[in-house]
Amino acid sequence: MAEETTSITYVFSFPDGHKETFVVALDPKTIEATEPLPENLPDWTLLDFHKCAHCPLQSETHPHCPLSARISGIVDRFAEIISYEEMVVEVQTPERTVSKSTTAQQGLSALMGLVMATSGCPITALFKPMAAFHLPFATSDETTYRAASMYLLAQYYLYRETGNADLSMRGLGDFYRSVEVLNEHMAKRVREATERDAAINALVELDFFAKNFTFGLEERLEELKYIFQPYLDRFEGEG
Amino acid sequence: MAVILVVDDSKEIRLMLDEFLKLKGHTVFLAENGERGQRIFMSHVQEIDLLVSDIYMPEMDGLEFIRMALAKRPDLKVIAMSAGDTKGNLASLGFAGDFGAQELLPKPFRMPDLLAAVNRLLI
Numbered sequence: 578m579a580e581e582t583t584s585i586t587y588v589f590s591f592p593d594g595h596k597e598t599f600v601v602a603l604d605p606k607t608i609e610a611t612e613p614l615p616e617n618l619p620d621w622t623l624l625d626f627h628k629c630a631h632c633p634l635q636s637e638t639h640p641h642c643p644l645s646a647r648i649s650g651i652v653d654r655f656a657e658i659i660s661y662e663e664m665v666v667e668v669q670t671p672e673r674t675v676s677k678s679t680t681a682q683q684g685l686s687a688l689m690g691l692v693m694a695t696s697g698c699p700i701t702a703l704f705k706p707m708a709a710f711h712l713p714f715a716t717s718d719e720t721t722y723r724a725a726s727m728y729l730l731a732q733y734y735l736y737r738e739t740g741n742a743d744l745s746m747r748g749l750g751d752f753y754r755s756v757e758v759l760n761e762h763m764a765k766r767v768r769e770a771t772e773r774d775a776a777i778n779a780l781v782e783l784d785f786f787a788k789n790f791t792f793g794l795e796e797r798l799e800e801l802k803y804i805f806q807p808y809l810d811r812f813e814g815e816g
Numbered sequence: 817m818a819v820i821l822v823v824d825d826s827k828e829i830r831l832m833l834d835e836f837l838k839l840k841g842h843t844v845f846l847a848e849n850g851e852r853g854q855r856i857f858m859s860h861v862q863e864i865d866l867l868v869s870d871i872y873m874p875e876m877d878g879l880e881f882i883r884m885a886l887a888k889r890p891d892l893k894v895i896a897m898s899a900g901d902t903k904g905n906l907a908s909l910g911f912a913g914d915f916g917a918q919e920l921l922p923k924p925f926r927m928p929d930l931l932a933a934v935n936r937l938l939i
Contacts, residue, residue, distance in 0.1 A: 625880065659823050660825075660872070660899075661873065661874045680825075682826065683826075683828075704914065713824055715831050716828075717828060717831060757924070758924060760924050764899070764923075764924055768900060768906075774872060774899060777899045777900055778899050778923075779863070780899075780924065781826075781829070781899045781923045781924050782826055782828055782829065783923035784923075785826070785828050785829050785832045786828065787923075788836075789832070789834055791926075792836060792839075792927045792928075793836065793839050795833070796839060797835075805933055
């Protein structure tokens with residue numbers, strides 16, 4: 578039975594002993610953030626400010642971009658932090674605690690990836706399954722594996738519902754291309770908001786993960802093929 | 817095909833650029849800051865055709881590195897890339913241009929834009 582909320586806590590410990598803590602509370606059924614948004618949001622979060630070209634939302638119903646609104650608190654609190662500042666980041670989930678000595682950029686990138694997926698943004702909502710099984714500090718290969726697996730499981734459910742499924746992975750590349758467009762617009766927004774570069778470089782790092790899927794996807798998947806050799810050995814020819 | 821030195825303090829970005837440029841048939845060296853980049857550059861000073869460097873990095877930053885590299889090899893091709901300086905703005909890319917970088921890429925950029933810049937310089 579699912580709990581009413583699931584919390585994932587990020588604790589950033591700076592070398593001077595100062596700590597910043599962020600709690601991401603999620604509704605386990607919708608995988609969406611449950612905390613109310615601050616009442617006074619900065620102007621750079623307005624929907625029409627550097628609005629993504631493919632955003633389906635309208636400012637009449639959504640005066641603020643939900644993704645910008647959700648990350649604004651993080652951007653504010655890291656407004657004075659330099660991207661390569663060293664720190665320890667601890668991530669506490671209901672199941673485990675993970676800790677890493679890393680840079681502000683990488684720690685923020687992990688947190689922002691989680692917040693963006695669960696923000697209510699209709700574009701990044703496709704990342705919700707990955708947020709439900711959040712893996713902080715994932716490597717490029719881990720992200721490729723997780724995203725490709727997520728996409729194929731989604732196709733399984735789609736096939737059961739509609740009889741149609743995309744096994745070519747074309748849709749995954751299209752999705753990540755739309756994320757690249759979003760990242761470009763988000764970078765323009767965040768540039769308006771920060772005194773330092775940590776938040777913007779966190780976005781850039783996330784964007785490079787997206788690039789895993791927008792060029793050379795077939796080659797990248799081919800590199801992981803050897804892991805699946807037992808499946809190929811057992812099931813090839815059974816078609 | 818060219819020999820390219822990529823300098824960026826983000827490991828993920830280095831690896832992504834490494835993979836992309838190798839897919840295009842280039843030989844790639846990687847460095848995590850200007851200081852390390854300088855050591856690799858000096859060891860392969862006549863081999864390296866193109867430098868792709870971030871600007872804002874710990875140890876030696878990209879501007880200093882670009883200036884040093886171009887002083888040693890005035891014919892070197894240089895692409896500077898940046899998400900912004902300490903203030904998050906992109907003025908530092910303009911400085912890289914003043915220092916001799918021929919192509920300037922604000923991050924985030926799309927890989928076709930990087931490829932186009934590489935191709936323009938290596939023709």
